[in-house]
Amino acid sequence: MQGFSLPRSSTLFIVSYVFASSLTTKMSGRMSSNGNRSMINTTILHDLYEKHSQSPYYDNLSRPVSDLLPPFIVAGIRGVTSNPAIFEKAITSSNAYNEQLRNLLESGKDLESAYWEMVVKDIQDACKLLEPIYNESNGLDGYVSVEVSPKLANNTKGTTEAAKLLHKKVGFPNVYIKIPATKDSIPSIKEVISHGISVNVTLIFCLSQYEAVIDAYLDGLEASEMDDLSKISSAAAFYISRVDVTVDKKLEQIGTSEALDLRGKAAVAQAVLAYQLYRKKFRGPRWERLEKRGAKKQRLMWASTNVKNEAYPDTLYVDSLIGPDTISTIPPQALAAFMEHGSLSRSIDSNVSEAEGVYNEIERLGIDWNCVGSELEHIVLDSFTKCFDNVLHSLKAKHSHLISI
């Protein structure tokens, strides 16, 4: 989705940047507090977590996982995600999948099963590397996300079954199964959570949809027969940059100066209000009953934080959404920018009334937030489905090429 068209050179720059910074002056060397003189090198990502309780996650995964992922973990990344677009890029631009692909297809697997086997292998490798963070943080962080097929988004039962199967196949406690927040998938969130499977709910674009997601999580916890709910974890991925792309377009159609002044403000304003909703839903008697059984809050997570409009600062969606008990998923482009010149201060609730003003003003101009949400849901789901088909297509092409040589 975001940033996949980065030229190779900038990708190399990012990777070598992070790598180099773990060794050079880009990091501020810091003494550990017990006077131990061995230096612990920290980056802005460590500070984000330690000073602001926001966990940085990275949106990219590629083989060889055991070579490519560790530099990011050293630099402070606390979790990682993959999706069909990322996977497609990975298999087409690397030879590291050839042998497994050939073996799988020769052993009679069909393309889609081969796809899942390869994905599961990468996810397991990443889970292994992040397990120390998962253990140290008591299951707060260290997650690796993998999604069920986007083709199941309108199929409640199919999504539930696929989530259970994927969870079992990966077999690590620190895997998040991604389930989209569509009308038909939300009921499966409840079901899957009640079975003790940790879920990353994706494709959340508006507040009403977000509230339904929180309720599904709470319903799932309540329905669970587990005595100890502390092993169940969930995150809710609220999408950022695409909201601005869509709302800005509508503001430009309206064209008045007050409409034009609101460009570039919608996504952050809505996210600020989402955080308020999170605070509100995870307190009070209903929540306290669950908390007594060990339940963890479903953390709010910012997704799609690459800035798509060049007129805006490239760290806008990372800098503006810093606050405790959240996750910021940072794709490669935004990560490089944030590490280079990000600014670090609690921003998510520094001016809630301003965000309310922006949100209400946009509504007053006739833009319906729920419609923006469903419009985006269709666009993104559509693009995920295409990516999924493309991956299978790329695998097929790759296999034909492999057997012809």
Ligand SMILES: *[C@@H]1O[C@H](CO)[C@@H](O)[C@H](O)[C@H]1NC(C)=O
């Ligand atoms: C993701 O990581 C791989 C391996 O380092 C790299 O080749 C790819 O370009 C990265 N993707 C992006 C968008 O930077």
Ligand SMILES: *[C@@H]1O[C@H](CO)[C@@H](O)[C@H](O)[C@H]1NC(C)=O
């Ligand atoms: C921290 O960086 C210094 C150089 O700036 C390097 O010598 C040292 O090995 C690094 N420490 C760790 C723990 O990576």
Ligand SMILES: *[C@@H]1O[C@H](CO)[C@@H](O)[C@H](O)[C@H]1NC(C)=O
């Ligand atoms: C100092 O820290 C290093 C690295 O964290 C550790 O290996 C070492 O045992 C520590 N030494 C003391 C005296 O605490």
Ligand SMILES: *[C@@H]1O[C@H](CO)[C@@H](O)[C@H](O)[C@H]1NC(C)=O
């Ligand atoms: C994490 O904890 C589990 C359960 O205690 C243990 O089996 C596993 O070896 C630990 N993993 C790491 C990397 O420490």
Ligand SMILES: *[C@@H]1O[C@H](CO)[C@@H](O)[C@H](O)[C@H]1NC(C)=O
């Ligand atoms: C989901 O949508 C697809 C394509 O639009 C359709 O073929 C399929 O029957 C639908 N599945 C369900 C369970 O509604």
Ligand SMILES: *[C@@H]1O[C@H](CO)[C@@H](O)[C@H](O)[C@H]1NC(C)=O
């Ligand atoms: C959840 O999924 C979103 C969307 O793919 C991703 O950006 C995010 O990193 C994932 N979150 C976690 C905690 O893995």
Ligand SMILES: *[C@@H]1O[C@H](CO)[C@@H](O)[C@H](O)[C@H]1NC(C)=O
């Ligand atoms: C919050 O934003 C409003 C509207 O933009 C502004 O009038 C007010 O001064 C801001 N408050 C703080 C504390 O920054």
